[in-house]
Amino acid sequence: MQIDKRIIPLAIGGLGIGTTEFTIMGLLPDLARSLQISIPEAGHLISAYAFGVVVGAPILIGYSVKFPPKKVLMVLMMIFTLFNGLSAIAPDYNSMMIIRFLSGLPHGAFFGVGTVVATRMASKGKEAFYISLMFTGLTVANLAMVPLVTYIGHMFHWRWYFAIVAVIGLFALLFLKLWLPAMEANQDTHFKEEIKFLKRKQAWLVLAITAIGFGGLFTWFSYITPLMTVISGIAESSMAYVMILAGAGMVVGNLVGGYLSDRLSPEKTCILLLALMMVSLSGVFFLSEYQYISLGLTFICGALSMSVAAPINIMMMKAAPKSEMMAAAFMQAAFNIANAMGAFLGGIPLENGFSYNYPSLVGVFMTLIGLVISIRYMFLYRSAQPVEKEVAVECVPCDK
Numbered sequence: 462m463q464i465d466k467r468i469i470p471l472a473i474g475g476l477g478i479g480t481t482e483f484t485i486m487g488l489l490p491d492l493a494r495s496l497q498i499s500i501p502e503a504g505h506l507i508s509a510y511a512f513g514v515v516v517g518a519p520i521l522i523g524y525s526v527k528f529p530p531k532k533v534l535m536v537l538m539m540i541f542t543l544f545n546g547l548s549a550i551a552p553d554y555n556s557m558m559i560i561r562f563l564s565g566l567p568h569g570a571f572f573g574v575g576t577v578v579a580t581r582m583a584s585k586g587k588e589a590f591y592i593s594l595m596f597t598g599l600t601v602a603n604l605a606m607v608p609l610v611t612y613i614g615h616m617f618h619w620r621w622y623f624a625i626v627a628v629i630g631l632f633a634l635l636f637l638k639l640w641l642p643a644m645e646a647n648q649d650t651h652f653k654e655e656i657k658f659l660k661r662k663q664a665w666l667v668l669a670i671t672a673i674g675f676g677g678l679f680t681w682f683s684y685i686t687p688l689m690t691v692i693s694g695i696a697e698s699s700m701a702y703v704m705i706l707a708g709a710g711m712v713v714g715n716l717v718g719g720y721l722s723d724r725l726s727p728e729k730t731c732i733l734l735l736a737l738m739m740v741s742l743s744g745v746f747f748l749s750e751y752q753y754i755s756l757g758l759t760f761i762c763g764a765l766s767m768s769v770a771a772p773i774n775i776m777m778m779k780a781a782p783k784s785e786m787m788a789a790a791f792m793q794a795a796f797n798i799a800n801a802m803g804a805f806l807g808g809i810p811l812e813n814g815f816s817y818n819y820p821s822l823v824g825v826f827m828t829l830i831g832l833v834i835s836i837r838y839m840f841l842y843r844s845a846q847p848v849e850k851e852v853a854v855e856c857v858p859c860d861k
Contacts, residue, residue: 467582468594470636471575474538475598477629478568480606481545482510482800484622487611487686487704490697491619496554500687501808507683508804509558513565514797518790519656521570526655526786530578530644535637537567537574542630549623569797573790576774580785581644593719593771600715600767604708612701658781658788666838667777671795672802674735674831675773677824678766679803681745682707685759688745688817693755703759710763718768727772727779728839734772735832738765742828745821776838802827 485492485507493503525533544564551557572595579591606629614622658664681688689695689703721730741761749755774792781788806827807820 466640467642468579468591470633470639470641471534471579471595472598472601473629473636474534474541474571474575474633475596476602476606477538477541477545477598477626477633478571479599479602480610480629481541481564481623481626482568483603483682484607484610484614484626485510486682486684487607487700488614488619488622489684489686491615495619496557498554500684501812502554504683504804504808506557506561508801509561510565510568511797511801511804513562514568515794515801516562517566518569518573518794519787521567522573522787522790523655525570525574530574531637531641533574534571534578534641535634537571538630538633538637540567541571542627542634545623545630546627549620549627565797569790569793572793573786573788576778576789576792577786578641578644580778582642590719590723590771592774593715596715596767596770597712599770600708600711602708603711603763603767604705607708608701608704611704615698615700655784655787658784659791661780663838663842664777664780664788664791666834666841667773667780668791668795670731670735670831670834670838671769671773671792672798674738674799674828674834675766675769675796676799676802676806677738677742677826677828677831678762679800680807680820680824680827681742681762681803682766683800683804683807684811684817684820688749688820689755689759691817692749693752694750695752695755703756706756706759707763710760710765711767714764714766714768715770717764719771721768722772722775727775728835728842730772731769731776732832732835732839734765734769735828735835738762738828739825739832741765742821742824746818746825749818749821779842 489500489503492506493500496503521537525536541564544560548557548560548564551560575595576592579595582591610622610625613625685703685707686697686700689700690697695703718730718734741758744754744758745762748758774789777788777792778785803824806823810819810823811817
């Protein structure tokens with residue numbers, strides 16, 4: 462199968478975003494030692510980045526909807542590259558918290574614009590697959606870059622992690638310029654029109670499923686290093702291999718999620734995935750002391766963590782047929798609320814003296830709530846049909 466090279470710049474951007482977002486989980490002990498803080502406090506850096514995504518997604522999309530998507534994506538990647546470069550030289554914990562918040566600002570907007578661009582480039586019936594191709598950058602980050610950068614950060618210094626992310630950002634800028642087609646901006650829209658979808662209950666249910674249900678997996682992933690080293694008995698120097706295993710699961714899960722969503726309904730796919738998440742997180746809680754079982758669950762949880770990207774985004778685009786870009790940005794905000802909630806709520810049992818398998822128990826309850834909401838959504842909107850593209854967007858040299 463030949464890959465459409467137009468989607469590659471979006472995947473490279475996702476590679477950088479995935480590397481900066483997920484590598485920190487494997488380097489939490491290193492950051493904690495260097496910055497002289499506890500591991501739960503270091504986990505707040507994850508929440509700071511996620512909060513930046515939540516704040517930046519709607520604001521940056523709101524200001525950029527009338528500009529050509531190619532230019533918007535390049536500006537967002539410039540911001541991303543700048544603040545990740547500054548993260549490499551942050552002198553202390555407080556400045557790092559601020560810079561991580563600023564680094565997260567363009568994340569949601571990039572994927573919001575990118576999701577719409579990907580669906581516009583896709584042929585009919587391939588929209589979910591093209592979205593999954595864009596998110597392949599995230600999965601490849603977890604398969605290759607996250608373990609590699611985790612190893613470099615552990616063996617040398619965690620500051621190299623942010624420097625490498627900044628270099629990836631520069632490559633993303635280059636390929637956005639060279640390969641991403643120019644598309645007409647929608648000059649007829651404005652911020653008030655873009656956020657009208659928030660008046661729809663359907664949209665809020667999708668956001669709730671994302672923020673709460675899939676937050677359960679972040680209770681596991683945020684503390685994967687102490688879980689695997691303390692509970693499962695994996696050597697800290699071997700965590701790079703564990704991250705490769707999780708990343709391999711993400712690659713598989715991302716593509717399978719897009720495949721299933723195009724063949725089943727996105728709603729059925731979502732319910733199935735949430736049910737599997739509950740089972741896998743329960744397994745993490747009860748069975749992590751068995752090393753080989755724990756490694757198998759790492760692959761499974763990794764797969765489930767990315768399999769939802771395509772179906773849940775399609776569900777949101779159904780819920781916001783005239784505000785796809787803003788809705789996709791809100792989805793990224795919701796994913797990162799899930800990230801922040803998972804890191805924060807998963808840290809509560811640790812701060813109260815419980816062992817490192819207890820965050821996953823918190824995740825089981827979060828996933829259960831998401832499953833209940835998904836079943837309710839299915840009951841209310843199971844007859845909803847995919848939104849047809851009203852007008853094919855022509856690629857024109859409008860940004861020159």
